[in-house]
Amino acid sequence: MKANHAVNTKEPYRIDVHHHVLPKFYLATLENVGNLTMFGVVLPDWSLEAHLEVMDKNKIAVGMASIPAGIYFESDAFARDLARKCNEFLAKMRSEHPTRFGAFAVLPVPDVDGALKEATYALDTLKLDG
Secondary structure (H helix, E strand, O other), rough: OOOOOOOHHHHHHHEEEEOOOOOOHHHHHHHOOOOOEEEOOEOOOOOHHHHHHHHHHOEEEEEEEEEOOOOOOOOOHHHHHHHHHHHHHHHHHHOOOOEEEEEOOOOOOHHHHHHHHHHHHHHOOOOOOO
């Protein structure tokens, strides 16, 4: 007897494990350092509300959120600060929409000491997913 593996396509059912978010403070930071592109493509404006609408339209139930572009711009301190802001944003977004988002931490590499400290904070304190 065949098992029925049909998916209910009337409700969101997809899980997006490569789900990028672009908080306004992050885009402003990139603009300040003169880098609003990723692989030659200009990064778009982003809002959580519009993002949730796109998820609903495309039947994405859950997105594993991450920041898509780099945070290191020749300064360990700058990267540490930006990583912390990004991780706190991701944790807040996930806590406000716990059934819609998971989140992967941002680390200030190549700053190994900063990356280890931020990984500990992001995973142990903020409880991000990876």
